[in-house]
Amino acid sequence: MGDQELSERVRLQRQQLPALYAVLDPDHVPERLALSLEDPSDLDDVRGADRAELLADAELVDLMVTATRLGDVVADSYASLLPELGMRRLVSMLRTACQEGLDAVDDAPEELRRFIEAMEATPDWVDVDQVREGARWERIDAALLTPFVIRGAFLATFLNAYAALPMALTGTLTGETSARRVKETASFFGATVLPGGTDRHGPGFEAAAMVRLMHSAVRVHAVRSGKWNHKTHGPPIPQVDQMPAGLINSFLISVKAVRQGRDTFDERERAMIELARYRCFLLGLPPELLPLDPHGVIRVFKARAATLRSAFDDETCGALVRSTLAARLHPDAGPWGRVAERFERSFATITFVRAFLQGDFDRAARMGVRVSRADQWRAVPMLPYLLGRVLLVRRLSRVPGLERLVDRYVVALLQRRLRGYGHPEYTARVG
Numbered sequence: 001m002g003d004q005e006l007s008e009r010v011r012l013q014r015q016q017l018p019a020l021y022a023v024l025d026p027d028h029v030p031e032r033l034a035l036s037l038e039d040p041s042d043l044d045d046v047r048g049a050d051r052a053e054l055l056a057d058a059e060l061v062d063l064m065v066t067a068t069r070l071g072d073v074v075a076d077s078y079a080s081l082l083p084e085l086g087m088r089r090l091v092s093m094l095r096t097a098c099q100e101g102l103d104a105v106d107d108a109p110e111e112l113r114r115f116i117e118a119m120e121a122t123p124d125w126v127d128v129d130q131v132r133e134g135a136r137w138e139r140i141d142a143a144l145l146t147p148f149v150i151r152g153a154f155l156a157t158f159l160n161a162y163a164a165l166p167m168a169l170t171g172t173l174t175g176e177t178s179a180r181r182v183k184e185t186a187s188f189f190g191a192t193v194l195p196g197g198t199d200r201h202g203p204g205f206e207a208a209a210m211v212r213l214m215h216s217a218v219r220v221h222a223v224r225s226g227k228w229n230h231k232t233h234g235p236p237i238p239q240v241d242q243m244p245a246g247l248i249n250s251f252l253i254s255v256k257a258v259r260q261g262r263d264t265f266d267e268r269e270r271a272m273i274e275l276a277r278y279r280c281f282l283l284g285l286p287p288e289l290l291p292l293d294p295h296g297v298i299r300v301f302k303a304r305a306a307t308l309r310s311a312f313d314d315e316t317c318g319a320l321v322r323s324t325l326a327a328r329l330h331p332d333a334g335p336w337g338r339v340a341e342r343f344e345r346s347f348a349t350i351t352f353v354r355a356f357l358q359g360d361f362d363r364a365a366r367m368g369v370r371v372s373r374a375d376q377w378r379a380v381p382m383l384p385y386l387l388g389r390v391l392l393v394r395r396l397s398r399v400p401g402l403e404r405l406v407d408r409y410v411v412a413l414l415q416r417r418l419r420g421y422g423h424p425e426y427t428a429r430v431g
Contacts, residue, residue, distance in 0.1 A: 006286055007062075010069045017073050019080060020223055023230050026069060030234035032162035033068060034309040035061065042160055043305040047358055054306045060299065063288055064307040067240035072216055072284040074118045078111040079216035083224075085109075087217065094213055098206035119209060119282055120200065126278050131198060134275030136407060137268055138249065139193035140397065143414040144390050148344050148382065150186045151324060152352030153248065155369070158320040159356065161311040166218050166236045168316045169227060178320070179327035183421040184211075185245075190418050192279050195411060208282035210424070215242070240304055243289045246280040251301050254294035264293060273297075312367065322368045325349065331420040346375035347382045 013021040034041040035055065043051050055061060081090060093105050097116050102108050122128075158164045167181075188211055191197050192204030199205065215237045222228040222236040244251075253269050265273055277290040291297045312318075330341040350371060353364045361371055396406045 006066050006070070006288055009286075010066055013071060013073055017077055017080065020076055020219060021071065021073075021235070023223070024069065024235060028231065029065065030068065030230070031232040032234065032309050032311075033065060033307055035065070035307060040310040041306050042308045042310050043302060044310060045358065045360075045363075046302070046305065049302060049306075051306045054299070054303050057299075057303075060303050061307060063300075064240060064303050067243070067286070067289055068234050068238045068307075070239040070286070071219060071235040071237075072212060072239070074115050075212040075216040075284060076219055078109070078115045079213060079220045081109060081111060082217060082220055090213065090217075091210070094209055095206065098209050099201060101201075115209070115212075118284075119205065122278075123281060123287065125287070126281070127274055130271045130274040131278045132195075133268075134271035134273070135193040135195070135197060136271075137394070137397070138272055138275060139190075139414050140390060140393050140410055141249075142190050142193050143410050143417060144393060145386055146186060146189065147329075147417055148347050148386055149351050150182055151327070151329065151345065151348035152355070154182050154185060155321055155324055155348075155352045156356040157245065158317050158324070159312065159367075160308055161313045161316050162233055162309060163241050164317050164320055165233065166222060167320055169218065169222055169225065169236075176327075178323040179329055182324065182327060182329060184424040187418055187421045187424040190414055190421070192282075193275070194414065198275075198278060198282065204279070205282065207424070208279065212284055239285055239289065242283060242285060243280070243304060244301065246283060246285060247276055247290070247297060247301070250276045250297050254297040257294040258298065263295065314368075318368045325369065331422070343378045343382060346378040347386075349375060350379040 007026075011026045014024065014026065029035065037052060037055065041051065043049050043054075078090065078094075085093075093108065093112055094115075096105050097108065097112060102113055102116055105112065158167070188204075188207045191202075191207040194203060196202045197204030198208075219236045228236060250273050253265065253272060257263075257265060257269065264270075273292070277287075277292075280290055281287070289300055291300060325345065328341060330337045330344065332340070349369060353359060353361055353369065353371060357364050364371065393406060393410065397403050399406075
């Protein structure tokens with residue numbers, strides 16, 4: 001799909017699903033887009049970033065603008081049955097279709113068939129063997145590292161009021177609801193890296209379908225609620241806002257490769273990139289947002305920040321940050337669980353400030369993220385411990401004769417983590 005085809009896809013949204021997209025002018029530039037150097041953007045706080053160079057790339061800027069107007073018509077059409085069938089029924093039919101096939105769904109609506117068939121239409125560029133190899137490597141991080149950084153990564157999605165508003169509309173302003181959202185996110189990524197996770201009837205395929213339904217339900221609810229200003233925001237949860245979460249690991253891999261002076265990925269990295277690209281396809285992202293080389297991945301990440309107007313308000317962003325920090329994630333409510341929770345929260349908080357706020361602890365405090373001496377004391381020993389474990393397991397995974405044994409250990413640990421997250425609901429509402 002080329003840029004012109006992607007623009008045409010934006011225009012067709014109004015015809016394909018007028019109930020949701022008729023109010024959207026495909027030529028209107030939403031207020032959230034910062035397209036001149038005078039407009040404040042999320043890239044302004046990133047040291048060493050050349051925003052002028054990015055904005056001078058007309059093709060890249062056009063891609064960001066188009067992706068800001070792009071929703072997910074195939075999933076949105078299914079979610080539009082919400083008033084008629086209710087969320088519980090939509091979830092039940094979708095789970096059955098994912099686990100047993102469309103023929104197992106009694107009176108399956110045409111919207112469900114189109115949704116599943118779109119996910120089944122695997123692109124020619126997907127290398128299934130590489131996807132499986134990428135999952136083998138990424139599940140090491142999912143089992144050993146993700147539980148300690150997922151809270152911080154989730155906080156990063158609340159740094160901009162334009163992008164965070166859909167989450168606020170879903171009622172994600174309490175510790176309990178925030179905990180569920182964080183666990184659902186971890187469950188999604190964990191499910192996709194299990195053996196066979198992204199296969200047609202695998203748990204990752206189902207999790208991707210459920211995430212898409214949740215996002216689409218937010219779009220439907222936002223439009224029906226009357227609280228969404230399309231001229232200001234464009235469509236709720238556009239594809240450009242889903243790209244960072246889908247490619248965060250690819251971005252980190254790309255930054256490492258570029259720092260080492262490489263223009264290409266090594267064999268292990270390439271497999272993990274392929275997994276991320278296929279996972280993003282399952283989530284509905286267009287291939288234009290999924291580059292194959294390190295410099296390309298970094299550019300789309302920076303371009304999204306360069307074209308997103310900077311905005312942070314306490315009522316939306318601050319409340320989401322505080323509720324996520326207060327969320328209880330550890331499944332053990334006993335003394336050991338409380339201790340583990342404190343260490344995890346401290347490490348995730350400091351990781352968030354260093355990775356997403358460039359180590360600006362004063363800015364973090366203004367957002368409601370306060371780092372104490374106790375947080376620093378708890379986080380310091382965790383870094384060598386966590387990274388040491390990951391590096392050790394990665395090294396053992398390369399040893400002939402040990403790779404299968406190590407993988408069985410990682411899978412067992414990951415499955416235990418997933419049980420601890422509980423059964424993901426992937427539901428949404430608008431208050």
